[in-house]
Amino acid sequence: MLSELLYISFRNSSCTNEEVEKILKQSIQNNGKKNITGVLLYSKVQFLQVLEGDNEEIVTLYDKIKTDSRHDKALMLSLKPIKERFFPSWQMAGKEMDSEYQFLSTLQEKEKKEFQQLLEGETNSNAVKIISRLFND
Numbered sequence: 001m002l003s004e005l006l007y008i009s010f011r012n013s014s015c016t017n018e019e020v021e022k023i024l025k026q027s028i029q030n031n032g033k034k035n036i037t038g039v040l041l042y043s044k045v046q047f048l049q050v051l052e053g054d055n056e057e058i059v060t061l062y063d064k065i066k067t068d069s070r071h072d073k074a075l076m077l078s079l080k081p082i083k084e085r086f087f088p089s090w091q092m093a094g095k096e097m098d099s100e101y102q103f104l105s106t107l108q109e110k111e112k113k114e115f116q117q118l119l120e121g122e123t124n125s126n127a128v129k130i131i132s133r134l135f136n137d
Contacts, residue, residue, distance in 0.1 A: 001054070001055045001081050002052070002053070002054070002055075002081065002082055002083070002084075002085070003052070003053070003054070003055040003058060003079060003080060003081050003082060004050060004051070004052050004058075004078070004079070004080055004081075004082045004086075005050070005051040005052075005058045005059065005062055005076065005078070005079045006048075006049070006050050006051075006076070006077045006078040006079075007047075007048075007049055007051075007062060007065070007074055007075060007076045007077060008046060008047065008048050008049075008074075008075055008077060009046065009047045009065070009071040009072060009073060009074035009075065010045060010046055010047075010071070010072040010073050011042065011043070011044065011045055011046055011047055011070065011071070011072070012069060012070050012071065012072050014069075014070075015070040019070055020042055020070075020094070020096075023040070023070065023094075024040065024092055024094045027040070027091065027092035028091045028092050029091075031053075031061075031091040031092055032091045034053060034054075034057045034061075035053055035054065035057070036051060036052065036053035036054075036057055036058060036061065036091065036092075037051075037052045037053065037085050037087045037088060037089070037090050037091060037092075038050045038051045038052050038087055038090065038092055038093075039087055039090060039092070039093045039094070039095070040092060040093070040094045040095075041094075041095050041096075041097050042094065042095075042096055042097065043096065043097045047071060048097075049065075050086070050087065052082065052085045052086065052087060055079075055081070058079075059079070062074070062076065
């Protein structure tokens with residue numbers, strides 16, 4: 001069953017930008033083999049990731065992520081079936097976010113607030129839609 005998993009975690013303080021690049025490169029290589037797509041947003045202190053694919057495959061991947069020393073306190077925010085992918089051609093896209101990020105897309109104030117709440121670890125049912133718009137507008 002095609003599913004979407006959204007999680008947030010803290011970035012281990014020893015996880016350098018070079019390590020994040022390794023995560024993205026490894027994800028692109030490995031996810032293509034398992035038909036997993038998604039996006040990784042990251043800051044100096046957090047990761048926010050959307051994984052899309054077969055439910056069992058993305059849950060197995062999330063279980064690996066929880067034990068990865070570059071992540072700390074991974075928290076699944078959402079796991080649900082989906083009819084189609086938001087990121088169909090991205091084995092894994094990445095974007096760095098800092099505390100001074102600017103929205104380049106046309107988001108309503110409510111969506112901006114929801115996105116900020118998401119970055120702070122609050123569950124949000126519109127999260128993937130908002131993330132998709134950040135990349136696709």
